[in-house]
Amino acid sequence: MRRVDMMRATAALLAGVAVAAVSRQATAQVVDFRSSDQEMNRAIAQARKTLPNFVALYRAGKGQRHAVKVAIPYGPGRREHIWMNLTAIEGDVFAGRIANDPVHLDGLHNGDAYRAEQSVVTDWNYMSGGMMHGSYTTRVALKKLSPEQVRELGLKLAPLP
Numbered sequence: 759m760r761r762v763d764m765m766r767a768t769a770a771l772l773a774g775v776a777v778a779a780v781s782r783q784a785t786a787q788v789v790d791f792r793s794s795d796q797e798m799n800r801a802i803a804q805a806r807k808t809l810p811n812f813v814a815l816y817r818a819g820k821g822q823r824h825a826v827k828v829a830i831p832y833g834p835g836r837r838e839h840i841w842m843n844l845t846a847i848e849g850d851v852f853a854g855r856i857a858n859d860p861v862h863l864d865g866l867h868n869g870d871a872y873r874a875e876q877s878v879v880t881d882w883n884y885m886s887g888g889m890m891h892g893s894y895t896t897r898v899a900l901k902k903l904s905p906e907q908v909r910e911l912g913l914k915l916a917p918l919p
Contacts, residue, residue, distance in 0.1 A: 791899075798898050805881040805894040808919065812882040812892060813847055820886065826852050827881035827895060828874040832862040839880050839895070842872055850876040889916035 791798045805827075816824050824844040829837040841857035852874050859868045866872070883892035890913055897915065900908055 795898075798895060801894040801898045802880045804918075805892065806879065808892070808894075809876070809879060809882060811919070812884070815884065816844065816847055821884035821891065822886065824884040825857060825882065826854070826874070826879045828852070828872070829878045829880050830860075830863055830866070830874075832864075836862070838862045842874065852876065852879060886916070889914045891916045894918070 812824075812826075815821055825841050826844060827839050827841050829839050831837055838860055840860055840863070842852065842854040843857050844852060844854040846853040854872060856866060856868055856870045856872050860866050881893065881895040883890050883896070885891070893913075893915060896913070897918075900911075900913075903911075
């Protein structure tokens with residue numbers, strides 16, 4: 759099985775709409791997805807396809823509050839997808855701080871330093887002009903939240919490229 763297919767097969771068990779760190783709000787929502795959810799898997803594939811553009815923008819200093827969502831294993835075939843605020847991109851390694859409280863990752867907490875290889879990045883976002891760019895998986899997860907929960911997040915999503 760190819761690496762991309764394997765990621766899709768294990769993707770999105772938990773997709774955090776944890777945009778708290780990017781939008782600077784205290785609220786975070788966690789939405790469960792099965793690894794077979796086609797819409798979420800398409801969102802992850804699109805985010806991964808556009809990741810080089812995000813990396814280029816980050817390295818050029820465009821936008822603010824850059825973050826990536828990383829799939830962190832916590833058991834056989836299980837991954838928690840969690841946002842990480844970027845502090846650096848070093849080759850194919852993303853360095854930053856965990857942006858919300860993990861649900862299944864014992865010993866990892868909001869604000870902890872973390873490093874992840876590009877191969878486990880499942881989404882990205884950044885702020886520019888008061889709008890959040892990227893957040894492909896968040897757009898899918900928002901559909902599972904109540905209108906009140908969506909309002910509470912206070913997101914202003916920019917159109918996708």
